[in-house]
Amino acid sequence: xxxxxxxxxxxxxxxxxxxxxxxxxxxxxxxxxxxxxxxxxxxxxxxxxxxxxxxxxxxxxxxxxxxxxxxxxxxxxxxxxxxxxxxxxxxxxxxxxxxxxxxxxxxxxxxxxxxxxxxxxxxxxxxxxxxxxxxxxxxxxxxxxxxxxxxxxxxxxxxxxxxxxxxxxxxxxxxxxxxxxxxxxxxxxxxxxxxxxxxxxxxxxxxxxxxxxxxxxxxxxxxxxxxxxxxxxxxxxxxxxxxxxxxxxxxxxxxxxxxxxxxxxxxxxxxxxxxxxxxxxxxxxxxxxxxxxxxxxxxxxxxxxxxxxxxxxxxxxxxxxxxxxxxxxxxxxxxxxxxxxxxxxxxxxxxxxx
Amino acid sequence: xxxxxxxxxxxxxxxxxxxxxxxxxxxxxxxxxxxxxxxxxxxxxxxxxxxxxxxxxxxxxxxxxxxxxxxxxxxxxxxxxxxxxxxxxxxxxxxxxxxxxxxxxxxxxxxxxxxxxxxxxxxxxxxxxxxxxxxxxxxxxxxxxxxxxxxxxxxxxxxxxxxxxxxxxxxxxxxxxxxxxxxxxxxxxxxxxxxxxxxxxxxxxxxxxxxxxxxxxxxxxxxxxxxxxxxxxxxxxxxxxxxxxxxxxxxxxxxxxxxxxxxxxxxxxxxxxxxxxxxxxxxxxxxxxxxxxxxxxxxxxxxxxxxxxxxxxxxxxxxxxxxxxxxxxxxxxxxxxxxxxxxxxxxxxxxxxx
DNA sequence: ATGAAAGCGCTAACAC
DNA sequence: GTGTTAGCGCTTTCAT
Numbered sequence: 001x002x003x004x005x006x007x008x009x010x011x012x013x014x015x016x017x018x019x020x021x022x023x024x025x026x027x028x029x030x031x032x033x034x035x036x037x038x039x040x041x042x043x044x045x046x047x048x049x050x051x052x053x054x055x056x057x058x059x060x061x062x063x064x065x066x067x068x069x070x071x072x073x074x075x076x077x078x079x080x081x082x083x084x085x086x087x088x089x090x091x092x093x094x095x096x097x098x099x100x101x102x103x104x105x106x107x108x109x110x111x112x113x114x115x116x117x118x119x120x121x122x123x124x125x126x127x128x129x130x131x132x133x134x135x136x137x138x139x140x141x142x143x144x145x146x147x148x149x150x151x152x153x154x155x156x157x158x159x160x161x162x163x164x165x166x167x168x169x170x171x172x173x174x175x176x177x178x179x180x181x182x183x184x185x186x187x188x189x190x191x192x193x194x195x196x197x198x199x200x201x202x203x204x205x206x207x208x209x210x211x212x213x214x215x216x217x218x219x220x221x222x223x224x225x226x227x228x229x230x231x232x233x234x235x236x237x238x239x240x241x242x243x244x245x246x247x248x249x250x251x252x253x254x255x256x257x258x259x260x261x262x263x264x265x266x267x268x269x270x271x272x273x274x275x276x277x278x279x280x281x282x283x284x285x286x287x288x289x290x291x292x293x294x295x296x297x298x299x300x301x302x303x304x305x306x307x308x309x310x311x312x313x314x315x316x317x318x319x320x321x322x323x324x325x326x327x328x329x330x331x332x333x334x335x336x337x338x339x340x341x342x343x344x345x346x347x348x349x350x351x352x353x354x
Numbered sequence: 355x356x357x358x359x360x361x362x363x364x365x366x367x368x369x370x371x372x373x374x375x376x377x378x379x380x381x382x383x384x385x386x387x388x389x390x391x392x393x394x395x396x397x398x399x400x401x402x403x404x405x406x407x408x409x410x411x412x413x414x415x416x417x418x419x420x421x422x423x424x425x426x427x428x429x430x431x432x433x434x435x436x437x438x439x440x441x442x443x444x445x446x447x448x449x450x451x452x453x454x455x456x457x458x459x460x461x462x463x464x465x466x467x468x469x470x471x472x473x474x475x476x477x478x479x480x481x482x483x484x485x486x487x488x489x490x491x492x493x494x495x496x497x498x499x500x501x502x503x504x505x506x507x508x509x510x511x512x513x514x515x516x517x518x519x520x521x522x523x524x525x526x527x528x529x530x531x532x533x534x535x536x537x538x539x540x541x542x543x544x545x546x547x548x549x550x551x552x553x554x555x556x557x558x559x560x561x562x563x564x565x566x567x568x569x570x571x572x573x574x575x576x577x578x579x580x581x582x583x584x585x586x587x588x589x590x591x592x593x594x595x596x597x598x599x600x601x602x603x604x605x606x607x608x609x610x611x612x613x614x615x616x617x618x619x620x621x622x623x624x625x626x627x628x629x630x631x632x633x634x635x636x637x638x639x640x641x642x643x644x645x646x647x648x649x650x651x652x653x654x655x656x657x658x659x660x661x662x663x664x665x666x667x668x669x670x671x672x673x674x675x676x677x678x679x680x681x682x683x684x685x686x687x688x689x690x691x692x693x694x695x696x697x698x699x700x701x702x703x704x705x706x707x708x
Numbered sequence: 709a710t711g712a713a714a715g716c717g718c719t720a721a722c723a724c
Numbered sequence: 725g726t727g728t729t730a731g732c733g734c735t736t737t738c739a740t
Contacts, residue, residue, distance in 0.1 A: 016733050027711045032735060042709055057503055062480045063420045064733035067716045072417060082449060083442050083647075092437050095463055104481065106458055109449055126416045127458065149411055236651050267651045274653050293437075294648045297590050297621045299628050370717050381727045386719060396725055418717035421732045 015056045024052035035060055066128060074104045075320060076124035080136045081111045084234070085264065085292040086309075087135075090157065093313025094133060101321055103130075110136040118146055125150045131320040133157055133313075138202050139166065153323040157316045158307075159203050160335050167319055168335045169312045173203060176340040177211025178218070180259060180287055180305045183342050185219050188351030189257040189285065192216070193227040195242040195269055197234055197261045204234065208261045208289065226253045231265055239268025247276050256284055256351050263288035263295045263304055270298075270347070281349035291343055300346035308338050369410045378406035389414055420482060428458045429674060430478035434490045435465045438588070439618065439646040440663075441489075444511065447667025448487060455675055457484075464490040472500055479504045485674040487511055487667075492556050493520065507677040511670045512661075513557050514689050521673055522689045523666045527557060530694040531565025532572070534613055534641055534659045537696050539573050542705030543611040543639065546570070547581040549596040549623055551588055551615045558588065562615045562643065580607045585619055593622025601630050610638055610705050617642035617649045617658055624652075624701070635703035645697055654700035662692050 013019070021028045026045060033041050034049045041049070052058070066072045075098060079087060091107075098105050106129060108120040117136055121143070124132055131153040139161035147154050147166075156168035184192055194212050197205040213223050229246045231238035239260055246253065258273075260266035266288030270280050280286050280300055288295060291306035315338070322330035367373070375382045380399060387395050388403045395403070406412070420426045429452060433441060445461075452459050460483060462474040471490055475497070478486055485507040488497075493515035501508050501520075510522035538546055548566050551559040567577050583600045585592035593614055600607065612627075614620035620642030624634050634640050634654055642649055645660035669692070676684035 014733090017735095018733080028734080029712080029736080030710060033710085036735080040709075045709075059476065059479045059504070061421070061482060061733050063417045063426060063482045064716090065735075066417045067415070067421050067718090068733080068735045070716070083446050085439075085442075085647075088437050088439075088442070095436060095461065099463070104460055104477075106460060107449065109453070122413065123458075125413045128415060128417045150413070264651070271651075271653060293439075294651070297618070297625070297648070298652050299625060368717090371719095372717080382718080383720085383728080384726060387726085390719080394725075399725075415717050418732090419719075421734085422717080422719040424732070 015058045017060065020049065020052045020056055020058050023056060024049045070128075071130055071324075072128040073102060074106055074127065074129045075317060076106045076108055076120075076127065076129040076132045078108045078110055078117065078120045078124070078132060078134045078136045080109070082107065082109050085294060086234070086262070086290060088293070089309035090135070090313040093310035093315075094317055095313075097314035097317040101317070103317070103321070117143060121146050121150055121152070125152060130324045131155070133316050133320060135159060138162070153320060155316045155320040155323070157312055164334050167323075167331050167333050169315050169319070169338055170203070170335060171307045171312075171340045172337040173207040174211040174214065175337075176305050176307075177208045177259070177289070178215045179340070179342055180289065181212055181215030182219075183303075183344070184257050184259065184285065184287060184348065185215065185221070187285070187348065190221055190351075191227070191253070191255040191257070192221075193229070193246055193253070193255040193258045195229050195231055195239055195246075195258065195260045195265050197231055197265075199230055204261060212259060224253065226251075227255055231261065234262045234264055236264045236268040236271075239265030240272045241268070243269035243272035244276075247272065257287065257348065258284060259287045259289075261289055263290045263292045263302060266302055266304070266347075267294070267298065270302075281347050285348040285351075287348055295343075296345070303345045303348040304343050306341045306343050308340070312338050369412045371414070374403065374406045374410055374412050377410060378402045424482075425484055425678075426482040427456060428460055428481065428483045429671065430460045430462055430474075430481065430483040430486045432462045432464055432471065432474045432478070432486060432488045432490045434463070436461065436463050439648060440588075440616070440644060442647070443663035444489070444667040447664035447669075448671055449667075451668035451671040455671070457671070457675070471497060475500050475504055475506070479506060484678045485509070487670050487674060489513055492516070507674060509670045509674040509677070511666055518688050521677075521685050521687050523669050523673070523692055524557070524689060525661045525666075525694045526691040527561040528565040528568065529691075530659050530661075531562045531613070531643070532569045533694070533696055534643065535566055535569030536573075537657075537698070538611045538613065538639065538641060538702065539569070539575070541639070541702065544575055544705075545581070545607070545609040545611070546575075547583070547600055547607070547609040547612045549583050549585055549593055549600075549612065549614045549619050551585055551619075553584055558615060566613060578607070580605075581609055585615065588616045588618055590618045590622040590625075593619030594626050595622070597623035597626035598630075601626065611641065611702065612638060613641045613643075615643055617644045617646045617656060620656055620658070620701075621648070621652065624656075635701050639702040641702055649697075650699070657699045657702040658697050660695045660697050662694070666692050 017028045017031050021031045034046050110117045110120050133155050135157040141162050156166050158170050160168045196209040199205050216223050229242035231242045258269055266286050270286055278284050288302045288304035291304045295302040295304050319331050371382045371385050375385045385403055388400050464471045464474050487509050489511040495516050510520050512524050514522045550563040553559050570577050583596035585596045612623055620640050624640055632638050642656045642658035645658045649656040649658050673685050
C-alpha cells in the first residue's frame with residue numbers, strides 16, 4: 001500500500017494537499033476549504049492547517065485546481081507582433097487589470113514563425129484559457145467560425161469584427177482623424193498631405209484616410225491625390241519613404257502640414273523633411289496618431305491624437321471577465337468607442353497669414 | 355453506469371480523450387499515443403483516431419496533460435514593469451525562442467500593485483511553470499533562498515545574483531561603458547559629463563559609472579564630480595532633470611560630451627540641452643546606452659552602445675530549457691557576458707581642434 | 709464544521 | 725500495436 005501518500009520510501013517527497021491534510025490531522029477536503037472558503041472552517045482547525053502548510057512549504061497546484069474547476073484564471077492575448085510601441089500601454093492595461101482580478105496573461109504573437117492566427121486560437125484553447133483578447137487585425141468571418149467552434153469568449157481590441165457579433169473596444173478612427181484634420185484646419189492649414197497605412201486594411205488604414213477626406217470635404221477643401229502617400233506598414237521606415245515619395249513627385253505639391261496614420265510614421269516623415277531641408281513646424285507642420293511615449297521625447301514634440309491604449313486594455317479584460325463569469329450586466333456585443341484626444345504639442349504651428 | 359463517457363443524457367457533452375477513443379473504437383491510451391508518439395501507432399488506427407478528433411472537434415486539455423506529466427511547458431518571466439522600451443526586444447527574444455521549442459510565456463510584473471518579487475515566485479510556482487527568467491533587478495540572498503525552497507530553475511537576464519549560483523546573461527556593463535568613453539575620447543573629448551542611474555543600484559547604476567571612471571583614468575583624465583549627475587531612475591524625465599542640474603550648477607562646468615546611462619536618459623538630456631540653446635552634436639555630443647529602437651528615430655540619431663536584448667532573451671530561454679531538461683551540456687552557473695557594440699550615429703562628433 | 713469518495717482529462721507503466 | 729489501470733492534485737457533492 002502506501003500510494004506514496006507521504007513519507008513512503010521514494011525520491012523527493014511531493015507535498016500535496018494530502019500530505020498537508022494528514023500532517024494537520026484533517027481531511028484533504030478541509031485543506032481545500034481553508035484555501036478556498038476559509039470562513040467555512042473552524043478557527044483552530046484552520047490554524048492547524050495553515051501551520052502545516054507553512055511547515056511543509058506547501059504550494060497548491062494551480063493546474064490540478066484548473067483541471068478540477070475547469071477554469072484556468074488565464075486570459076490569452078493574440079497580437080500581431082510584440083514590438084510595436086503601440087502595444088506597450090495596451091499590454092500594461094491588460095496586465096494590470098488582469099492582475100487586479102487574479103488573472104494571468106498568456107501572450108500569443110500571431111506573427112511568430114511557426115504560427116498564425118487560427119493556430120493561436122487552437123493553442124490557447126489547449127491551454128484552457130478562460131477567454132481571449134484579440135487585437136490581430138480585422139476579425140474575419142473565418143475567425144469568427146473558429147471562435148464559435150471553440151466556444152471561447154473573445155473580446156476585440158483596436159479592431160472590429162465582420163458582423164459585430166463580438167464586443168470590441170477601440171477609438172472611433174474616422175472621428176479621431178476628422179478631429180485631427182479639423183485641428184490643423186483651425187490653424188490655417190489647407191494644403192494637408194497625408195501618409196496613410198495600407199488602404200486595404202479596414203481599421204487603421206482605410207478609416208483613417210476616410211476621416212481625413214471627410215474633414216477636408218466638410219471644410220470645402222478638395223481632396224488631392226498628389227497629397228497622399230500610402231505607407232506599406234506602420235513603421236518609421238514607411239513614413240520616411242512615403243514622405244520622400246511625396247517630396248520627389250514630378251510637380252512637387254505644395255503643403256503646409258502632414259498628417260500621419262501613426263506616430264512612428266510621423267517620426268519617419270519628420271526625418272525625411274529634415275533631410276530635405278524643411279523645418280518642422282516652421283516650414284511644415286506634422287501631426288501623428290497614437291500618442292506613444294516617444295511622441296513626447298522628440299524635438300519638436302509631436303502633436304498627435306491620443307488613443308487611450310491603457311484604458312482600452314483594462315476595459316477589455318473587465319468586459320471579458322464579465323462574459324466569462326456570465327455577469328448579467330455585461331456589455332452587449334458591438335463596438336464600444338473609447339475617447340480619443342488631440343494633444344497639441346510643438347510639431348504643429350499656425351500657418352502665417354501672407 | 356455510463357460515467358458520462360459520451361452520449362449520456364446531460365448538458366453540453368464534453369469532448370475528451372475517452373469520447374474520441376470510443377468514437378474511434380480504440381482505447382484512450384491509443385488516442386494519447388497518436389497525440390504524443392504517433393510513430394508507435396498503426397497507420398489505419400491513427401487515421402481513424404485523427405478522423406474522430408476532427409469529427410468531434412476535439413482539443414486536448416493541456417492542463418490535464420500538465421497534471422499528469424508534471425510539466426507545464428510554460429516559463430515565467432519576472433520583470434519590473436512592462437513599459438520600458440528597454441524590454442521590448444528582450445521579450446521578443448524570449449517569446450520567439452520559447453515558441454520555437456513549444457513553450458509559452460507567463461509574464462509577471464513585479465511592480466504591479468498587488469505584488470512584489472517574492473510574490474512573483476510564489477505565484478509562478480503555483481502555476482507550475484517549468485522555469486523562470488528573472489530580470490527584476492539584483493538578485494539578493496533573500497530571493498535565492500526563496501528560489502531554493504521553491505525548487506524552480508531560474509536564469510537571470512540583464513542582472514546578476516549575489517553569490518553567482520545562477521546562470522546569468524548580460525552585457526559587461528563596465529567594459530561597455532569603458533568602450534563608450536573610449537569612443538568619445540578617441541574623438542577628442544576630454545571633458546565628458548555623465549548622467550548615471552542610482553549609484554546604489556549595482557548593475558546599471560554603479561557599474562556603468564565605474565566603467566566611465568575607469569576609462570577616464572586609463573586615459574589620464576581626472577574624474578570630476580561636477581561633471582556627474584545621478585538620475586533617480588532610467589527615464590526621460592530623469593535625464594532631463596539631471597542635465598539641467600549640471601547646466602545650472604554655480605560654476606557651470608565645461609564639457610563637450612555627455613554620456614548617459616541609458617537611451618531614455620540621453621533623450622531627456624538632449625531636450626535639456628536644446629532648451630538651453632546648445633546644439634547636439636555641434637556644441638555638445640551625446641552618447642546613450644541600450645540602443646532601443648527610438649535611438650534611430652530621433653534627429654540627430656543617437657550614438658549609443660547596443661545591448662543585444664533579443665539575443666539575451668533567446669539565450670536565456672535556451673539555457674533555462676537545458677536546465678529544465680537536465681541537458682548534460684548545459685551552461686555552468688555564473689555570468690555569461692553577451693557582446694555589446696558601440697553604434698556610431700549622429701549625436702557624437704569630433705571636437706574641433708582649437 | 710468536517711470527512712469520504714468520485715471525478716476533472718490525460719499519461720505511463722505494464723500486460724498481452 | 726493496443727488495452728488496462730493507476731495515478732497526477734485538487735474540488736465538490738453528499739453524508740454525518
